[in-house]
Amino acid sequence: MTTKVSTPEMKSLHFQPRTPxxxxxxxxxxxxxxxxxxxxxxxxxxxxxxTFMSSFKTSSEIFASPFALPGEWKLDNYVKAWxxxxxxxxxxxxxxxxxxxxxxxxxxxxxxAYVLARYTFPxxxxxxYLMLAGLTFPIFLAMVPLFFVLKNMGLxxxxxxxxxxxxxxxxxxxxxxxxxxxxxxxxxxxxxxALDGAGEWRTFFQVMLPMxxxxxASVAIFNFLGLWNQFLIPVSINxxxxxxxxxxxxxxxxxxxxxxxxxxxxxxxSVTVIPVLIVYVIFQxxxxxxxxxxxxx
Amino acid sequence: MTSVKTQQSRNDDGxxxxxxxKAPPQVIRRRRKPLTWDKVSFFAVxxxxxxxxxxxxxxxxxxxxxxxxxxxxxxFSPNQNFIGLENYVKIFTDDIFMKAMGNNIxxxxxxxxxxxxxxxxxxxxxTVGGSSKGQIKGLRNSSFYRVVSFFPYTIxxxxxxxxxxxxxxxxxxxxxxxxTGLGLxxxxxxxxxxxxxxxxxxxxxxxxxxxxxxxxxxxxxGIKGIPAELFEAARIDGAGRFRTAVSITIPLIRDxxxxxxxxxxxxxxxxxxxxxxxxxxxxxDNSTLVMAQQLFFTAFSKGQFGLxxxxxxxxxxxxxxxxxxxxxxxxxxxxxxxxxx
Numbered sequence: 360m361t362t363k364v365s366t367p368e369m370k371s372l373h374f375q376p377r378t379p380x381x382x383x384x385x386x387x388x389x390x391x392x393x394x395x396x397x398x399x400x401x402x403x404x405x406x407x408x409x410t411f412m413s414s415f416k417t418s419s420e421i422f423a424s425p426f427a428l429p430g431e432w433k434l435d436n437y438v439k440a441w442x443x444x445x446x447x448x449x450x451x452x453x454x455x456x457x458x459x460x461x462x463x464x465x466x467x468x469x470x471x472a473y474v475l476a477r478y479t480f481p482x483x484x485x486x487x488y489l490m491l492a493g494l495t496f497p498i499f500l501a502m503v504p505l506f507f508v509l510k511n512m513g514l515x516x517x518x519x520x521x522x523x524x525x526x527x528x529x530x531x532x533x534x535x536x537x538x539x540x541x542x543x544x545x546x547x548x549x550x551x552x553a554l555d556g557a558g559e560w561r562t563f564f565q566v567m568l569p570m571x572x573x574x575x576a577s578v579a580i581f582n583f584l585g586l587w588n589q590f591l592i593p594v595s596i597n598x599x600x601x602x603x604x605x606x607x608x609x610x611x612x613x614x615x616x617x618x619x620x621x622x623x624x625x626x627x628x629s630v631t632v633i634p635v636l637i638v639y640v641i642f643q644x645x646x647x648x649x650x651x652x653x654x655x656x
Numbered sequence: 657m658t659s660v661k662t663q664q665s666r667n668d669d670g671x672x673x674x675x676x677x678k679a680p681p682q683v684i685r686r687r688r689k690p691l692t693w694d695k696v697s698f699f700a701v702x703x704x705x706x707x708x709x710x711x712x713x714x715x716x717x718x719x720x721x722x723x724x725x726x727x728x729x730x731x732f733s734p735n736q737n738f739i740g741l742e743n744y745v746k747i748f749t750d751d752i753f754m755k756a757m758g759n760n761i762x763x764x765x766x767x768x769x770x771x772x773x774x775x776x777x778x779x780x781x782x783t784v785g786g787s788s789k790g791q792i793k794g795l796r797n798s799s800f801y802r803v804v805s806f807f808p809y810t811i812x813x814x815x816x817x818x819x820x821x822x823x824x825x826x827x828x829x830x831x832x833x834x835x836t837g838l839g840l841x842x843x844x845x846x847x848x849x850x851x852x853x854x855x856x857x858x859x860x861x862x863x864x865x866x867x868x869x870x871x872x873x874x875x876x877x878g879i880k881g882i883p884a885e886l887f888e889a890a891r892i893d894g895a896g897r898f899r900t901a902v903s904i905t906i907p908l909i910r911d912x913x914x915x916x917x918x919x920x921x922x923x924x925x926x927x928x929x930x931x932x933x934x935x936x937x938x939x940x941d942n943s944t945l946v947m948a949q950q951l952f953f954t955a956f957s958k959g960q961f962g963l964x965x966x967x968x969x970x971x972x973x974x975x976x977x978x979x980x981x982x983x984x985x986x987x988x989x990x991x992x993x994x995x996x997x
Contacts, residue, residue, distance in 0.1 A: 393795065396781055400804045407807065409830045425833035467709065468706065499926065499971055501714060501717035501721060505713065505717040527714045528713070530710050591929065612814075612933070628815045631815045632815055
């Protein structure tokens with residue numbers, strides 16, 4: 360793709376295809392770019408490393424010097440955070456809620472997006488726009504009435520209630536992204552499936568869903584991050600229920616003002632951050648690819 | 657619709673595609689095949705189930721909120737008296753709420769622009785910052801920078817808030833440790849979050865820190881979607897790097913930038929988690945108090961659900977106005993000219 364015909368007009372040196380790859384200007388630009396990016400990388404990574412290091416220190420060590428390495432690398436703080444502060448059970452609750460909500464929202468979202476994208480019926484546009492509206496409205500507005508909706512159903516302060524609400528609020532995003540994905544799948548395939556005698560159900564589950572896998576994977580990753588990080592919904596409608604991770608973390612930090620155990624707090628933050636970070640590093644390739652799919656119109 | 661009658665009797669979807677343009681496909685599809693159990697159950701489950709959950713847990717509460725905002729409901733008593741717009745009058749004469757709104761406006765002005773400029777610069781550096789010779793390519797090791805920059809987006813906002821709360825800690829924090837280490841002794845024991853002049857700036861930095869990586873990845877994807885030929889053509893025409901970024905990159909990923917701007921703006925109008933984690937009481941002199949905090953406090957601590965709903969409506973309207981403004985500005989500055997490929 361870089362074949363350049365050297366026509367006479369191109370007098371500039373720049374366009375000789377075979378010149379060496381770097382010029383002094385390039386070196387300067389390269390050095391400046393690398394410096395800028397390195398600075399940002401440090402700004403991102405230093406706080407994380409510092410948090411991780413501090414999670415092994417005792418409170419007095421933390422106050423003595425922010426930089427000194429911990430005297431002993433022991434896991435006391437982690438044990439304290441995991442069991443005494445309840446991060447362990449909150450971690451488990453978070454996994455249950457997010458996993459259940461994720462599976463449900465992916466299935467329902469894919470089904471809904473599929474129907475909206477592949478069938479035309481009266482009101483289909485209206486439903487699509489209703490979904491879009493849910494993307495722009497602030498969650499806050501819904502919290503107060505939602506509290507009472509759940510209360511009336513007996514689901515307030517329960518994990519199933521939380522799961523259902525998560526599904527509801529993740530649905531618009533899921534439908535919005537998968538809509539364009541299903542729209543782009545060729546119609547011939549549905550027709551072929553129909554000719555082969557597959558009903559609507561089979562066409563979806565055995566033909567369309569497998570084809571939508573790349574799209575599903577990327578939406579699932581973003582949904583996972585969104586739900587895992589969710590804070591406002593649990594503190595509003597699950598304040599007295601079994602706490603999820605972000606809730607427990609905030610509660611733990613809230614108590615900290617009085618009984619200072621910063622080491623345990625750092626350990627609690629590390630427990631929250633590290634697993635997701637590891638998963639991200641493993642799947643980052645998938646994610647980079649998916650962003651470009653999601654945004655290309 | 658009448659044109660359907662002129663069609664042959666067997667118009668299933670397969671043939672519809674072959675039928676000439678005088679009968680648009682949608683029209684043909686309307687011609688109902690007999691409703692089979694397969695089809696009925698399919699629609700009921702595929703459309704009905706998601707829609708039911710969505711309507712019940714998302715749309716219905718939104719609608720109710722508008723209703724509640726016109727009452728003096730306290731939530732726990734059954735009586736709700738209709739009091740018209742009284743709640744709204746109360747909100748707009750409440751100094752604390754107006755202060756919170758002012759803070760949100762500050763956030764909306766600065767957060768999106770800072771985040772987007774920073775992430776655009778970083779995205780451009782990694783994608784087209786490479787050699788000016790040969791193939792258009794990014795810097796060496798660019799994927800390393802991209803992966804690391806995305807880290808904060810994977811961290812729950814609460815954890816980000818707590819972490820930075822410690823970093824800003826006056827005596828044991830990382831920031832003052834670095835600053836005094838560099839010899840800037842005036843920052844010894846300086847409370848970044850406790851001084852009303854710095855609390856807001858410090859908080860904004862935390863939010864920017866959390867989102868730059870995400871938008872950087874988004875913009876990198878957008879820039880990679882631009883055909884390399886365009887960059888090559890610009891280079892042949894003698895455009896330098898800066899000119900290329902301004903005249904090629906930005907116009908071509910304009911839609912991405914608009915989306916980013918709207919999302920960042922919605923976040924700035926919310927900002928609840930960060931504010932609650934960094935300064936749960938609203939900060940010194942309420943300098944970091946936002947509307948969402950005030951709403952939460954009014955509803956769940958004071959139990960004034962009617963008033964809180966009215967605050968929610970104000971927030972929603974502010975969000976709509978903001979999104980509308982972004983669309984309008986984009987359109988007025990030529991965004992509707994079709995530059996997309």
